Amino acid sequence: MSEFRMPSLGADMEAGTLVEWMKRPGDRLQRGDAIAAVETQKGAIEIQTYEAGVLERILVEVGARVPVGAVLAIIHGEGEGEGQGEAQAAGEPVALASPPAATPPSTAAPRPVPIAAAAPPIQPPSPPPVPSVPRPAQPTPAAVVTATAPKITPAALRRAQELGLDLTALRPDGDGVIGLREVEAAGAPSSVVAEVAQAAASAPRMPTAPSPPSAQPASPTTAKPGLDLGEMRKAIAAAMARSWREIPHYYVSSTLDLAPLLAWLEHRNAQRPVAARLHYAVPLIKAVALALKEVPVLNGHHGERGFEPAGSVHLGIAVAMRGGGLIAPAILDADTLALDEIMARLADLVARVRGGRLRSGEMTASTATLTNLGEGTADAVQPVIYPPQVAIVGCGQIVERAWAHDGALSVRRTMTVSVGGDHRVSDGRSAAKCLARLDELLQHPEQL
C-alpha cells in the first residue's frame, strides 16, 4: 500500500489544481500510466505513476487545489494481495451506445470507455523516480498510439453531448483517451471547422480529425485552451532567476559545418514520402544526445547531495509557445532512438505543446536541454540552464558562410552551437569536448 503524492513539476512549483481523474478505484496500473490531470502554471499536466499496482482509493476531488507532496490516492502495490473490489483492466471494451451507470463526478473516478472495440492498453514511457537520478524508460511506439481505438471518459462524453460534438471526430490524447480537455479543445465548432470535422469523419482514416479551438473568445494572450500565459511567465521567471542565482554558468561555442548533414538529409528525404521525412532538428537531437552521453559531467542533476550523473540522456527540447510561453519536455533516451522514432516523438511533443497535454515524466525527466532557435532568428544563443540540470546546448540559425576547407574557400551552410555548463560540476574543457564530438557526429550523419 503506498501513497501517491502530487509531484513537483518544476523548480518553483508549489501547487496545482486537479482537473480530471483518468483512472478509477479498482483500475490496474502499469508504470507510467497517467492517473490524473493537474492544472499548473505550465498548463494541464498528466501525472504518471511510478509503480504498478491497483488504484485503491482516490482522496482528492476534481477542482481541489493540491500542494506538492499532498497525497492524491492510495495504490495497492503488486504482490500485496487483493485490494477492495475487483481489479479490472482499463482496456475493457464498453459500447458507446450503452454508457456506464452515472456516478457522482466528484467522488468516483469514472472509467474511460472505448468508442470502438478496444485495443490493448498502451505502455507510456516510465517516468524517473523523484528526486534522484532518472532511470531509463521504455519508449512509446508512436504508431501504436495513433492506431489504438480511442476511449472516452464519461465526464468528457457528457460534455461532448452537451456541446453537440461528433464523437468520432474527437482527437484523443497520447494515451488514446478522450478526456475533458480534448472535448473542451474541440468546443462549439465554427461553420468552417464543423464542415471540416464532418469531412474528416467521413474520410477513410479515423479518428484523427482536427482539434478546433474552444468556444471562448480568443484573447491575444491565449496560446492554447486552459493555459494562462501570465502564470506560465511567472513560472519561467522564477526558474530562470533561480538558475541565474545558483548556477555559475560558463559557455563554449563553435561554428559547425552543417553542409554534410543537410546534404545527407535532403538526399534521404527526397527518397521518402512526406510522412517519412525528417526535420533537420532530428539528427541534431540524436547527435547532441550522443555527444552528451560521452561527457557525463554535462548530463544529470545537481541537488543537495551534489551532482548525480544520469545513465541515460533524456533530452529536454525547448519549444516556444505562441503568445510567449516556453516549455522543454523531454525525449527520453534520445541517445538510443532511431531517427524516425525521434521524429515521431518530436512531432508528438510539439503537437501536445500546441494543443494537448504533457506528462509529468516528460516535465521532470530531462537530464540536459537543447534549445534550437530556428530560422529567421539569430546566429548564436547562450541559454540559461534549467535547474536541476547542469548543461544546456543552444543552436543558432543556419547561416551560409564563407568556409575554408582543405585550403580552399567555399560557401557552406553553418550553425553556431553553444554549450553552457554549470561550473560547480564541469569546466570549459568538458563542454569543449562535447562540442567537438558533436561536430564529428554531424560530419557523418549516415551513422546517426
Place this chain on the structure above:
Amino acid sequence: MNDTDLERQVQAALYAVAPDLASEPLDPDRRYRDQFEFDSMDFLRYVVELNRRTGVEIPESDYARLETAAGAVVYLRERSGSPG
C-alpha cells in the same frame, strides 16, 4: 475536389497542427510564418497533414509553394488535376 473543398482541406491541415490559430483571421496571401508564429516544424507537420488529407505527394522542392493558404490551394489543384 473544387477550390472550396481545397481551401477547407488547407485550413483543416493548418488548424490540425496549430489549433490555436483557428480563431485568428487568416490572410490567404501572406506566408503563415509572416502572419503567425509558425516555424519549420509546424510547417513540416502541416505538409504531412496536407499529404494525408489529399493524397498528393509533395517533393521538398515544392514546399515554398505551400507557404500561403492561397498558394497551397493552387498547388493542390494542379497536382490533383481537378477542375478549379
